[in-house]
Amino acid sequence: MFNTICWNCQGARKKEVGNYLRHLIGAHDVSVVGLIETKMEVFSRTDVDRIVGRDWDFCYQPSVGKAGGILVLWKCSVGSFQVLFKSKQCIMGRFRSLSSFDWEVAVVYADKDTHIRAMAFNEISQHHVPDSPLIVGGDFNCILAQADKKGGRPFSFTAAAKGMSDFMAANELIDLGFSGPSFTWINNKDAGSRISSRLDMFLISSSILDAFQELRVSHLTRIASDHCPILCTVSLGRHRARSYWIKFEDIWASFPRAWQLVSEKWRVPDTGSEASKLNKKCQRTLKALFFWSKNKFKMLNKLRDELDREICMLQGIE
Template identity: 60%
Template sequence: MKLLLIIRMLLRGRRRFWKTCAAGTLLLRLSMFNILCWNCRGARKKETRFYLRHLIGTHNASFVGLMETKLEKIYRKDVDRFAGRDWEFEYQPSIGRAGGILVLWRSSCFSFQISFKAEQCLMGKITRANGSSWDVAVVYASKNRCIRRTMWEDISTRRDQRLPLLVGGDFNCILCQEDKKGGRPFLSTPATCDMAEFMVTNDLVDPGFVGPAFTWTNNKDARSKIFFRQDRFLVSSDILDRFQDLRVEHLTRLVSDHCPILCRVQEVSKRTYSPWIRFEDVWLSFPQACHLVMEKWTVADFGSEAAQLQRKCNRTLKALFFWSKEKFRRLSQLRAELDTEVRTLQELEGKLHGLNSVQTESLRFKVQLLNSTLARIMTWWR
C-alpha cells in the first residue's frame, strides 16, 4: 500500500499521466450526433448519475435532455458529476420537487443557443461545425390537456420555420392502442387530436423505434401493471430525407420508471493511439494491486538511482495497467451481458402475456446487479 501511495506522489496527483514507451491505450473516437432524452425522476440520485454516464459513454451521446430533474438550482459542479467538464448546460428549474428540465451538450461538437424556456419545454438552435442548424425542443409535457396545449402552441410559434425541427422527451400523451398495454382500453380524446394536429402543423413524423415497446410502467404487480409509450422523438420530414439511417432506440429501463430514448443520427469512427498510462486511485482499494507492485518493484535493477526509479515506475505502471485493463474488461463484459438480459426481459414484459413470477424476480435481481456493476465501473477513470 505504501509503495502505491509513493508512486501516486511521484506522479504528482491522481489525474496526472505517466508516459511510457512500453504500453499505450488504443482509443476509439466517435464523431456523431446522437441525442439522448430521459425522464430520470430525480437527477441528484447517485444511481442516476452512474447510469447517465454509462449511457453517454456507451452510446456516444453529444446532446442530452433530462426531464423531471426535481432540482430548483443546478450548478457547474453538478454537471461535472452528471456528464463531465466538456459539457455545457441550460436548465428550467423545477417547482419544488416537481418537474424540471436539464439540457447538456458537448461544446466540442456544436453550439446550442436557447430560444425559449418554459415549465414544459426548453428549446434552442443547434449549430454544428459544418454550419448546419436544427431547432431542438426537449419537452416534459403536463398531464393536463389545457396546459399541454400551451406547449404545442409555444413550440409552433417560436420555432424557426426555415430550420428542421426535432422534438424529444416525455409527452404524457399517447396516439393509439399500440402505445398502451394494461388498464382501460385506449380511446381517442381531444388531447390525442391536439398532439396529432401539432405534428401535422409542423410537418413532424414519428420515425419508429427499436427496443422495448413501451417507455413507462407504473411498476405495480402483474394484474395492475400498465405500460405506455409516452416518451418519443418527433422529427421533421426533411431530417428523415437527409438522414435515412436515422434510428430511435428504447434503452434499458433502469433507476427510473421511464426508459431512456436515443436518436442516432450520424456516426464516423476514427482511431488514435495514446502512449499514456494514468494512475487510478481505485487501485489502492485492491490488495491484489499491492502484491503486484511489490513483485515488480523488488526486481533487481542497475544504473544510477534516477535510472532505477524510472525503470521501476515504468515496469510497475505497465503491470498495473494490464491488470486494471483486464479487470475493467471483465466488468464491462458483465455490464453488457446484464444490459442485454434486462432489455430482453423488459421487451418480453411489454408483450401480451408479460412475465411469469420467476422471470419477474429474475428481472428485479438483474436490475439490482446491473446497478451495482455500473457503480463499480464508475470508480475507474476512463
C-alpha cells in the same frame, strides 16, 4: 455520431440517477442530454459537475416545488446550445456543432392536460424556423395508437392524440419507431392493475431523415425511474481518426492489478543509455496497461450487457 438522450429521471439529485446517466453517456458517446422531472428548483455548476462532470454546459427550467423541472446538458467539446425559449413544459434551443451541423433541439415535459400541452406545442411551432432541422424529444404524456399502450382503458383517438398529430404534421415531424422495450413507462403495480405506455419518444424532422438515413431511436433499460431513457443516434458519416498514441488513463490507478503490472514491467532489465532505458520502460508499461485495460473492460461490458438482460427479464419487458 451525434447521440442524444432524453430521460424522465424523477429526481436529478438521486445518486443512482447520476451513476446511471454517466454510464449511459460513456456507453453511447452522448453529446446532448435532456433530463425531465428533475424536481430541483435551482441548478448550480457544482450540481452539474456532480451529475455529468466539468466538460458539460447547461441550462434549466426550475421545478415548481418538487414538481417538474427540465435540465438540458451539452458537451462543450462537441458544440454549443443557444436557448430560444424556456417554459414549464419545454426548453428549446439551437445546437451548433463545432464540426458539421446546426439543428433545433426541443426537450419536452408535456402536461397531462390537453389544453396546457397544446401551449407547449404552439410555442415550439412559433420558434421553429421552417426548413430548419428539428428534433423534439421527451415525455409527451400522450399516445397515438393502441400499440403504444398495454393495460388500462382501451385507446381512443381523443383530442389529446389529435392535437399531437396536428403538431407533428404542421412541423413535418416523424415518429421513426424504436428498438428495445415496447413501452417507456410503467405504473409499477401488480399484474392485474399494471399499465404500460410509450409516453417518451423522439420526433424527427423529415429533413434530418433525408440527410441521415442511419438515424435510429432506442429505448434503454429502465433503472432508477419508472421511465426508460430514450436514445437518438445520428450517424454523421464521419470517422474518428485512429490514434496510435497510448495515453495513461487515471482510472487505471484505482485497480491494484494495474500497480502490479507497472511493477512487473518496470523491473524488466533494459540496455542502452539511461534515457533509452526510461523510454523502453514507459513504452512497455503503457502497452501492458492498455491491453490489460482493453481486455478488462471488454469483460465488464459483457457483464453489463448480461445484467441489462437480467433486469429486463425481471421487469417483464416485452
